[in-house]
Amino acid sequence: MPNVTITVNGKSHTVDVAPETLLVELLREKLRLTGTHVGCDTSQCGACVVHVDGAAVKSCTMLAMTADGAKVTTIEGLANGSALHPMQEAFREHHGLQCGFCTPGMIMSAVDIVNRKGSELDEHTIREELEGNICRCTGYHNIVKAVAAGAKAMKGGAKPARAAE
């Protein structure tokens, strides 16, 4: 069986994988990082989004072997120790999640949107950019608010402002 060497959340792993193994299977089953979820089988839902070498990737659509040598960040690696990433904090603050299943992918995509589009995101941009992430619980209303606030907080390096009550 071939092996891949992959750095996940700052830690290097060399793992034997069958050639057909998907990145998400490597993460969930071999490394037991179960925060990355699988919500569909057609690369539509986005629950499996992780960052590979800094870019958002649907890990259900990438072979583990093609990630050989890559640096991968999953939802488990986003926080800095016990300090949450501003986007994580924004999702909690703005009630941007309910059942939590799409949330890891949403947050990883949201961070990627900010990395690509900057921290001043209007509602239209956020909604268009979330095209590849499906949520069935929230109606996206609070996700959009969370992404906007998280984006601002990422720029400022500060915590997102407390939502209006």
Next chain:
Amino acid sequence: MSATGIGAAVRRKEDQRFITGSGNYTSDITRPGEVRAYFVRSPHAHATIKKVNTKAAEKMPGVVAVLTGADLANDKIGGLICGWAITSKDGTPMKMGAHPAVAADKVRCVGDAVAVVLAETLRQARDAAEAVEVDYGVLPSVVDPAKAAAKGAPQIHDVAPNNMIYDWHLGDKAATDAAFASAKHVTKLDIINNRLVPNAMEPRAAIAEYDQGNDALTLWNTSQNPHVARLVISAFVGMAPEHKLRVIAPDVGGGFGSKIFIYPEEVVALWAARRVKRPVKWVSDRSEAFLTDAHGRDHVTKAELALDANHKITGLRVHTIANIGAYMSTFSSSVPTYLYATLLSGQYAIPAIYAEVDAVYTNTAPVDAYRGAGRPEATFVVERLVEVAARELGVDPAELRRKNFVKSFPHQTPVIMAYDAGDYDASLTKAMNMIDYKNFGQRKAASEKNGKLRGIGFSTYIEACGIAPSQAVGSLGAGVGLWESAEVRVNPTGSVEILTGSHSHGQGHETTFAQLVSDRLGVPIETVSIVHGDTDKVQFGMGTYGSRSGAVGMSAIVKALDKIEAKAKKVAGYMMEASGDDIEFKDGKFTVKGTDKSVGWGDVTLNAYIAHKFTGGQLEPGLKEGAFYDPTNFTFPAGCHIAEVEIDPETGKTTIANWVAVDDFGNIINPMIVEGQVHGGIAQGVGQALLEGAHYNSDGQLVTGSFMDYAMPRAADLPSFKVDTTLTPCPSNPLGIKGCGEAGAIASPAALINAITNAVGHENVPMPATPSTVWKAAQGGMKKAAE
């Protein structure tokens, strides 16, 4: 109001694990020595099974066993059942066909399981499933409910001639016919309530483990009600006695009804785990979910509304054909009957209502409760009729509603329900102000200037939640009582564990239930934990659906907290040498009335356990109380949603320009969570109205079987919503709660279709109102206007 008490927008306690990827969903769990299960499923909608040859598959790498329907029957594993008995007009019971977890003789829909492969890895199981040879005798199939009972239609279950499960009715036929005979105006509509796939983002999963030493089974599953699953799998399927079966529903990634039901795969996982004596793990993929999760809605309805010369509604007559699918799912029979026809009075005082419902089998996936369950269908019928009646009569749709609103309470409808409280004028008025109804004409003119059509539509909905008084539902055929249980365990150090029979799969119970406890006991919310979803921890419970966890689940907690307070007062009395009757409890402090003598919560809880201040004869040590709460009535959340749309007549594209929701949910524990429930409900209703529709072709193949073909609402399909509330407390439960989980999905389809039909000037806009549908209607509307 304290910062963490009732009414505060407390940030959710459960979020920490979800935002850090530390949730614990069923598919995240692995058990030592587990094998993976993969099902061989029928590619045919209707066929006899002539032969299943498993020999080649059994020899494939990694295969542990291949089990068939014949094996299941040999092991005398019982079939799945529908737990709500409906009686036809002639008094005969509903005709429930057998539903084995693996088909042995005949398959009745695409996706019906015919065998299961167990192997060391999922890939090995999937590969071996390809090698299972099934010899089918293909039969003609029927998927359209309107055709299922027709002469010559394929017969799906022998026990149900003409595929008719029941023909049921409710209301007074003679009085309703008389109302129509003397009506000044009658509005008629043909309505198809489109079939939907619930699509919780977490696909269903089951892990079963057999403990040989104790002859006991454990099932981890994606369930909204693990205790009911245990009861059914024990008492009806006959898998194991209840005390030898533990069901754990850990973090569950959304349900919307579809995870209420007991499914074949969890039965098979348990049975297989005991046979191969290794844990068995099954995780649905999304394609499998489309084929096998219970779907929702799928009604074909003819409806008529009678009005007198003063525009008062005098009668409502409805005939509905409800598609039940290939098998009767757990609560399928109740959805198009007691959860549907009982809500046909809407917010209106209607003297006579008569509803007939024919439930039919078809060669499609089972249909059961999906967010709202029957009430969205009822609301769509009533709110479309009233809107169209207003247009036909040339009166303002808001004023026609207002004229017919129920205005005094309690109000007994002709269809069982007794509305206890509400103020429908208040929510309508507030919503109209929020959307600036009076200036709609200006906005319409501005749209027209830009070549666009603009429309506005109302939905003044009502629902029955807080499901439900056990005796009442028992008299209507329910096989279970619908109370809820709670246990309050106070630890010696004063922290509190609440064991509840409710189950959270996104609703935020770990926060809202803790808010109640924090408010009531004056303890920090961090010292309260909520335990749910494990039959070994929580003794029994009825689970979460029907917007019942606040109104029923929290009422049970209130009852148990009453007992905790009473006992804690006794302990405090012994500590301060006073009678327990003289102790007051407020903000976490016990005070002897009229004195400044007091002790704190932590002192009392410790003394309850060390028991140094009283003898065993005086008081039992400890501080733990339980309660069962059975509601005395349904609750009746109601409100008004108004949708405003702009349509491009060239493309048929509908844009939601404005959405206002004003709901009366009674008292609210956490407004942030309630708003979130409303947003999500509206999104699902907008999905139904604009995007979603499960479609089977005439051969019974599901052609909308993935997220590529079935249009789930994406962020860009939806606007931000304007959400507010009005308040009439619910009089029938201690917290005055009505429930909020389903309202959005119930109200919104009618509001949106009323807006679109208003814009295009044509009533024939079936759901989902896709651009091609709307374009055709717009062309028809313009043609009508030109004539």
